[in-house]
Amino acid sequence: MESRKEGYRGSGKQKMVKIVFVIGGPGSGKGTQCKRIAQQFGYTHLSVGELLRQEINSGSETGSMIQKIMKEGKLVPSDVTVRLLQQAMRGMDSDKFLIDGFPRNEENVKTFENLTKMDPEFVLYLDCPQDEMERRLLTRNEGREDDNIETIRKRFKVFMESTLPAVQYYESKGKVKKVDAGKPVDEVFESIKVIFSQRKDDKVRPNRHNHTCLIL
Numbered sequence: 515m516e517s518r519k520e521g522y523r524g525s526g527k528q529k530m531v532k533i534v535f536v537i538g539g540p541g542s543g544k545g546t547q548c549k550r551i552a553q554q555f556g557y558t559h560l561s562v563g564e565l566l567r568q569e570i571n572s573g574s575e576t577g578s579m580i581q582k583i584m585k586e587g588k589l590v591p592s593d594v595t596v597r598l599l600q601q602a603m604r605g606m607d608s609d610k611f612l613i614d615g616f617p618r619n620e621e622n623v624k625t626f627e628n629l630t631k632m633d634p635e636f637v638l639y640l641d642c643p644q645d646e647m648e649r650r651l652l653t654r655n656e657g658r659e660d661d662n663i664e665t666i667r668k669r670f671k672v673f674m675e676s677t678l679p680a681v682q683y684y685e686s687k688g689k690v691k692k693v694d695a696g697k698p699v700d701e702v703f704e705s706i707k708v709i710f711s712q713r714k715d716d717k718v719r720p721n722r723h724n725h726t727c728l729i730l
């Protein structure tokens with residue numbers, strides 16, 4: 515499978531896009547760092563957790579199913595997650611996506627590969643000690659239903675048992691860029707900047723109007 519600017523098929527359209535997955539434990543700082551990366555390097559940030567929360571807020575039947583799963587700290591079936599992600603990507607006029615909180619398990623990986631025929635450019639892994647992640651989540655104060663100690667512990671278990679094998683899968687393909695995410699926000703971003711700055715396409719913040727984007 516090719517890893518750069520790939521054909522993205524859906525609804526009869528095909529556009530060339532580049533994707534970077536951002537993985538890390540709950541509270542490792544994925545959302546915080548993705549906002550900065552998007553701003554500095556011109557990526558479109560898509561948080562999969564946020565897409566799932568939007569589906570819950572839509573009041574749909576799928577949303578109620580997602581809400582129950584999230585409260586338990588478990589993972590939503592991959593076909594649901596990947597379809598929401600595909601829909602969001604189709605709706606964006608962008609060719610560089612930063613996908614935050616995906617994949618969370620090997621089923622996510624396989625479903626994404628099967629439905630989109632795409633492979634990430636690379637996977638940014640935010641590695642953070644569990645006690646630091648717990649402290650951050652318990653002081654986040656964003657009113658998330660899953661930010662309580664009982665659900666947080668379940669989310670850590672899912673991360674260890676299901677998400678780390680997905681990280682290992684990409685490690686075996688030489689695609690993982692790991693950063694120490696236990697440091698202060700600015701220091702973590704400094705390490706991330708080194709990774710993105712080394713990549714030819716990302717060195718200069720792209721001007722959207724000059725950016726190559728093939729839509730057939």
Ligand SMILES: Nc1ncnc2c1ncn2[C@@H]1O[C@H](COP(=O)(O)OP(=O)(O)OP(=O)(O)O)[C@@H](O)[C@H]1O
Nearest residue numbers: 539540541542543544545546650654697698699702
């Ligand atoms: N490096 C850091 N040092 C201290 N606090 C941080 C750091 N990075 C993020 N935070 C804070 O920790 C909390 C969790 O961060 P964030 O929401 O970015 O994590 P996340 O990985 O997206 O978590 P989740 O998987 O639950 O969505 C937020 O309150 C954020 O402000």
Ligand SMILES: Nc1ccn([C@@H]2O[C@H](COP(=O)(O)O)[C@@H](O)[C@H]2O)c(=O)n1
Nearest residue numbers: 562563583584587588589590615616618
């Ligand atoms: N690939 C994914 C991503 C998320 N979920 C569910 O959403 C919850 C919140 O995700 P955050 O990234 O915002 O922490 C997560 O605990 C899962 O319940 C998922 O199922 N699959």
Ligand SMILES: [Mg+2]
Nearest residue numbers: 544545561563
């Ligand atoms: Mg997040």
